[in-house]
Amino acid sequence: MQIGIVDYGASNIFSVLRAISFLGAEAKIVTNPEELKSIDKIILPGQGSMGSCINNLKKNDLFESLKKSLSEKPYLGICLGLQVLFSLSEESPKDKGLNIFPEKVERLTKKRNLKIPHMGWNQVEFKKDHFINNDIPNSSNFYFVHSFASKKLNEKNVFSQTEHGEIFNSAVLHENIIGVQFHPEKSGDPGLKFLKNFIDWKI
Amino acid sequence: MSLTARIIPCLDVRDGRVVKGINFENIVDAGDPAEVAKRYDLEGADEICMLDIDASYQKRSTTLATVEAIANQVFIPFTVGGGIKKIQDIEVLLKSGADKVSINTSAILEPELIQHASKEFGSQCIVVAIDAKKEGDSWSVFTHGGKNKTQLNAIDWSKKVEDLGAGEILMTSMDKDGTKSGYDNELNQKLASALKIPLIASGGAGTLDHLVDAIKIGEADAVLAASIFHYKEISIERVKEELIKNKISVRSNS
Numbered sequence: 001m002q003i004g005i006v007d008y009g010a011s012n013i014f015s016v017l018r019a020i021s022f023l024g025a026e027a028k029i030v031t032n033p034e035e036l037k038s039i040d041k042i043i044l045p046g047q048g049s050m051g052s053c054i055n056n057l058k059k060n061d062l063f064e065s066l067k068k069s070l071s072e073k074p075y076l077g078i079c080l081g082l083q084v085l086f087s088l089s090e091e092s093p094k095d096k097g098l099n100i101f102p103e104k105v106e107r108l109t110k111k112r113n114l115k116i117p118h119m120g121w122n123q124v125e126f127k128k129d130h131f132i133n134n135d136i137p138n139s140s141n142f143y144f145v146h147s148f149a150s151k152k153l154n155e156k157n158v159f160s161q162t163e164h165g166e167i168f169n170s171a172v173l174h175e176n177i178i179g180v181q182f183h184p185e186k187s188g189d190p191g192l193k194f195l196k197n198f199i200d201w202k203i
Numbered sequence: 204m205s206l207t208a209r210i211i212p213c214l215d216v217r218d219g220r221v222v223k224g225i226n227f228e229n230i231v232d233a234g235d236p237a238e239v240a241k242r243y244d245l246e247g248a249d250e251i252c253m254l255d256i257d258a259s260y261q262k263r264s265t266t267l268a269t270v271e272a273i274a275n276q277v278f279i280p281f282t283v284g285g286g287i288k289k290i291q292d293i294e295v296l297l298k299s300g301a302d303k304v305s306i307n308t309s310a311i312l313e314p315e316l317i318q319h320a321s322k323e324f325g326s327q328c329i330v331v332a333i334d335a336k337k338e339g340d341s342w343s344v345f346t347h348g349g350k351n352k353t354q355l356n357a358i359d360w361s362k363k364v365e366d367l368g369a370g371e372i373l374m375t376s377m378d379k380d381g382t383k384s385g386y387d388n389e390l391n392q393k394l395a396s397a398l399k400i401p402l403i404a405s406g407g408a409g410t411l412d413h414l415v416d417a418i419k420i421g422e423a424d425a426v427l428a429a430s431i432f433h434y435k436e437i438s439i440e441r442v443k444e445e446l447i448k449n450k451i452s453v454r455s456n457s
Contacts, residue, residue, distance in 0.1 A: 014298060019278055047325055115401060119327060119370070120206040120424070121249055121454040141207060141454040143280060145327045164205060186302060188244065188279050 003199065004030035004039030006066070008056040009048075012185070016045045016078065019185040023192060025199045033065035041198070042066070042073050045185075046080025050105065050148070051092030053080045067098055075177045076198050079146060082172060082179030091148050100174055101157060105148050111165045117147045118164040124171065124182065126160045132178060132197045133160075140190040142170070142182035149181055176203045207454045208418050208446060209249040209425035210439050211282075211403065212432040214239055217256050219265045223433060233433065237272040243432065244277045246439040249454055251277055252305070252373075252427060255285030267299045274300020282330055284373075293320050297328065305373055307332040308346040311353060311360075314367055321368025330403070331369040333357055335390065336377040342390055349377050357390065358397055365400050372398060373427065376406040383409025383431075391421030403427050411437060411445040418451055 003020055007013050007029045020027040020043070030036050044066070046053055057063040069075070083089055086097045089105035097105075108116050121141040126133050149168035159171035159178065172179045178198070184191035214221050214236055221233045233239070240251050253273065255266045263286075270283055283296050284305030293304050310317050310331050321329045334349050335342040335357035342357035361372050374394060376387035386407045395402050404423035408414060408431050417426045431437045443453045 012302070014300065015274065015278075015302065018275055018300065022275065022278070047327070115206075115399060115424070117327060117370075118206070119401060120209055122206050186278060186280050192278055 001026065001041070001199075002039045003027045003041045003043060004036060006030045006036070006042060006044045006057075006062060008053065008060055008062060010046050010053070010080070012045050012047050012078075012183070015183075016043055016185045019192060019195055020199070023196050023199060030062075031060060033061050036062065036065050036069055040073065041201075042069060042075045043198075044075070044077045044081035044084065046078060046082075046084070047145075048080065049091055050080060050083055050089040050097070051095045053084055054092070054095040054097065057084075063098075070098065070100060070177055073176065074198070074201055074203055076195075077177075077179040078183060078185070079181060082150070082181050083148060085172065085174075085177065085179050086150060089148055100177055101150070101153060101172065103150065103153050106151050107148055108146075108164060108168070109166055114165040117145055118149075119145045121187075122162050122164060122170075122182075124160045124162055126171075127158050128160075128173065130159065130173065131201050132194060134197055136190050136193050136197075142180075142184065142187040142191060144170075144182045146181055205452065206424070207249070207452045208423075209403075210247070210414075210442055210453075211250045211252050211425055211427040212243045212248050212439065213252040213254060213405075213427050213429040215254050215256050215429060216266070216269055218262065219269050221433075222256065223430065236269050237276050239433075240273045240277045240281075243439065244279055246432075247443060247454070248279065248439050250280040250282060250425070252282045252284070254305075255283065267295060270296060270299040270301055284330070284332055289316070290319055290323060293324060293328075297324060301328075303328040303330050303370070305330040305332045307334065308348075310364060310369075311344065311346050311355065314363070317364055317367040317369055321370065326368050326370035326400075329369050330371045330373050331361075331364040332373040332375065333360060334375050334377050337387070337390070345377060358393055361394055362397055365398055369400060371401045371403060371425075373403040373405055379407030380405070381430075382407055383413075385409065385413040386417040386421055386423070386426070388416055388421035391417065391423050395422035395424075401425065411442060414442050415445055415449050415451070418446065419449060
């Protein structure tokens with residue numbers, strides 16, 4: 001079993017790679033459609049802006065092939081890897097996402113005494129029991145760094161929620177596809193457990 | 204619920220070893236960086252900071268190996284500082300496993316570095332470290348590990364680097380550093396109200412109350428300390444218990 005970590009220039013691919021290797025799974029950096037075909041599971045890490053994420057995926061011919069793979073292989077999108085699953089983001093409205101979820105990604109609301117980006121450890125309230133959150137206590141803290149988030153979403157796709165001045169969807173779910181706004185590769189034990197469950201997940 | 208206060212132990216590293224000394228004199232070897240970092244992780248540290256205290260060009264490969272050794276074992280955010288002069292320095296540190304870099308003197312000598320680095324890698328990984336000392340009613344900024352005084356005022360300089368794209372400010376009070384008499388809460392509170400980005404307080408931790416006060420009075424988002432954790436005077440777990448007692452939310456260690 002080989003996990004492909006999609007490389008489109010995001011700086012955190014190596015920390016994801018390290019975490020997967022630490023957990024004893026075989027991981028491979030994926031940079032083109034051929035490599036994407038050969039792997040068994042997909043992780044799309046992400047940092048930066050939605051527009052550059054989409055454009056870099058397109059530049060490497062990965063956008064369409066990724067879309068196709070989403071109907072076949074277990075997928076874990078981290079941070080921008082979650083956001084790209086939506087139809088679009090307020091961050092770059094002209095760039096269309098993968099449209100697994102027709103809703104959009106919105107800017108976190110600026111409020112007094114509340115810092116944006118939402119950066120640090122915050123509680124994740126799981127709304128569903130799933131293989132992926134097996135053995136992870138509800139309300140565990142995970143590490144976040146982001147300014148945009150999914151706020152409106154069909155309830156059946158809401159995996160977890162988190163509050164930062166307002167409630168947003170910190171994890172989303174659709175069949176073989178999971179997206180997390182937090183960084184499991186930087187979230188200590190609960191994060192490693194989450195990744196381990198993804199490695200062991202069979203669909 | 205909302206974001207938790209962060210506790211950040213700092214490792215001073217030289218030649219691939221954790222070292223301890225007062226004002227960088229009488230330095231004693233204090234362990235393997237990856238082992239020490241792992242211990243802090245298990246104790247519940249929310250992030251790890253590593254400061255390369257003689258980051259000379261010749262020893263760069265040792266530093267990178269140390270960064271990699273820590274990153275291979277510790278899966279919480281990891282900041283590396285010391286001797287960063289150019290974009291390429293940041294790039295190799297991030298590739299070696301740092302999540303954030305902390306830039307001090309070079310930010311002052313070449314402020315465009317902050318702008319370029321935050322554009323290239325994102326603000327979230329650019330921490331600007333500032334060493335400041337109170338002089339009259341304001342705080343002056345020093346470079347080169349506190350050796351050279353600049354004309355900069357700490358609060359103005361912090362706001363400037365925030366505008367340039369810094370993601371966090373790591374403020375070390377030179378008056379307090381090494382004294383174990385508490386953080387400079389006056390400076391930190393002024394900074395916290397002036398800044399939109401998170402503030403990490405550093406310098407002066409000696410007791411549990413100091414850490415609580417840095418968050419409650421100094422309004423810091425995170426507290427950094429080296430020796431109290433290093434010499435096991437206070438455990439990170441104990442700090443968190445005390446913060447909870449003071450109604451400050453922390454990440455539980457499970």
